[in-house]
Amino acid sequence: MKMYQVDAFTTELFKGNPAAVIVSNDWLDVSLMQNIALENNLAETAFVKVIDAENYEIRWFTPQVEVDFCGHATLASAFVLFKDYTQAQQIKFHVKNLGIFTMNQAEDGKIEMNFPTRLPKPVKDYPSLLNQVIDRPFKAVYANEQAYILVCEHEQDVIEAVPNLNVIREIAQQYALSTALTASDALDVTITAESKDYDYVARYFAPHKGIDEDPVTGSMHTGLAPFWAGQLGKNELIGFQSSARGGKLYCKLLEDNRILISGYAKLYMQAEIYLSIASR
Known part of the structure; x- marks a missing residue:
């Protein structure tokens, strides 16, 4: 069985966020x-x-759990399909509970992804442990269905912050104890601030899902971009995820609570998996 590994949201190898992609019938x-x-x-x-040359279903797995939405692996998957599986310039992913994601590939290779937005709301009554997640203060807390959003005063606060991964795990565990759900269902944590070189920067942490720091989190920018659009008074933004690898996201707000998130991808590897496969 063929598997691809693609660096997403970058034009350079060893940057962006690596994702594996497997295509099957x-x-x-x-x-x-x-x-x-x-x-x-x-x-x-x-x-x-x-499904056919222009329609596909997609699912995403971290090392520990299946997740309901992943932006960078969607970009990597679209890159692979445009490269080896279809001559179409537009394809559609049919996603459980989230509808249809439309992908368009430009002549220069940039892939444009049409997603639903996940608008964040301010949170006043948040877990007190959230104050210990990073080693510096933040000025506000927001949240959407994916993560707590800690808004920092300065760009350097985001870039230089040291996360306390054990505290994030503890917040997730407390969530599991107080609900009928598991720790992996708890909110992740992202930190963000306005940027000089971009419109905003961000970092993302989900150690309770097997991801200490995610290099680039496309799904999270469906919430971050609308948030910063409101703060900055603009509908087209460039976000940068300032992880060690880094990644650039081009965002454009649309009507009907939709957003275009665009980026580049770079093929790192094609491999063959040797397994006795049982399909369902």
């Missing part, structure tokens, strides 16, 4: 998909099921 067994993701030990492994 049928879904693999869930436990097998999870084991492949664990073996890859990347933030996400994407599994794509072919």
